[in-house]
Amino acid sequence: MEKRVIGYIRCSTTTQSEEGVSLEAQEASIRAYCHANGLDLVEVVADAGVSGAMPLEIRPQGQRLPSLMKQKKVSAIVATKLDRCFRSSHDALATTDKWAKKNIGLILLDLGGMVLDTTTTMGRLMLTMVAGFGEAERSLIAERTKAALQHKKAQGLRVSGKPPLGFRFSAGRLVEDDQEQKVLSKVRSLRTLGYSWRKIAAALNEQGVPCRGAKWYASALHTAIGQV
Numbered sequence: 001m002e003k004r005v006i007g008y009i010r011c012s013t014t015t016q017s018e019e020g021v022s023l024e025a026q027e028a029s030i031r032a033y034c035h036a037n038g039l040d041l042v043e044v045v046a047d048a049g050v051s052g053a054m055p056l057e058i059r060p061q062g063q064r065l066p067s068l069m070k071q072k073k074v075s076a077i078v079a080t081k082l083d084r085c086f087r088s089s090h091d092a093l094a095t096t097d098k099w100a101k102k103n104i105g106l107i108l109l110d111l112g113g114m115v116l117d118t119t120t121t122m123g124r125l126m127l128t129m130v131a132g133f134g135e136a137e138r139s140l141i142a143e144r145t146k147a148a149l150q151h152k153k154a155q156g157l158r159v160s161g162k163p164p165l166g167f168r169f170s171a172g173r174l175v176e177d178d179q180e181q182k183v184l185s186k187v188r189s190l191r192t193l194g195y196s197w198r199k200i201a202a203a204l205n206e207q208g209v210p211c212r213g214a215k216w217y218a219s220a221l222h223t224a225i226g227q228v
Helices: 023-036 062-072 089-100 121-155 178-192 197-206 218-227
Strands: 003-011 039-048 076-079 105-111 114-117 167-170 173-176
Touching: 003 023, 003 062, 023 039, 023 076, 023 105, 039 062, 039 076, 089 105, 089 121, 105 121, 114 121, 178 197, 178 218, 197 218
Parallel strands: 003 039, 003 076, 076 105
Antiparallel strands: 105 114, 167 173
């Protein structure tokens, strides 16, 4: 009997057109792998235009995975890369531990030319190592980005692109936006009280707090707080 699996694909708005990252490319890779290895791909779950900073369990389609895994009686989730599913090493290891207790594994297709399968002992060990290295790389990138941004702020220099949340451009210089700074202060306070990013975004939307787009999103708030 073929093993039943679910494919998971994700793409943020900024990477949607990149080669190998688009939803179509991810799905094609997953379908090809499943066909070649005799896996029964019962469904492909897609989160389009969703930032990797958002935890899997609160993504629009990621929320469906627990019930789907039980309903479809699958043995694994198949994805192309680790960062398509998880935002951090802690997130990856904690979530896959929960899956493992239900005898559900994770299969990653593009791991430096190798396939990672956590249903095996070696696959689980590799996931721990890969997740750790990935987290270290993201931390270094974040530190360098934050340091560069802070230097430009200190010099009053214009930062290319859109100004980060809490700031605006004035005469070509980056200055604080009082209204957005108040929102960020409120967000930090709610986080201290234990509110999730999703609940904070919902609260801001319910209260009609002005934002730059159509509404507040958990991923945007998480990114903003990490920048300033």
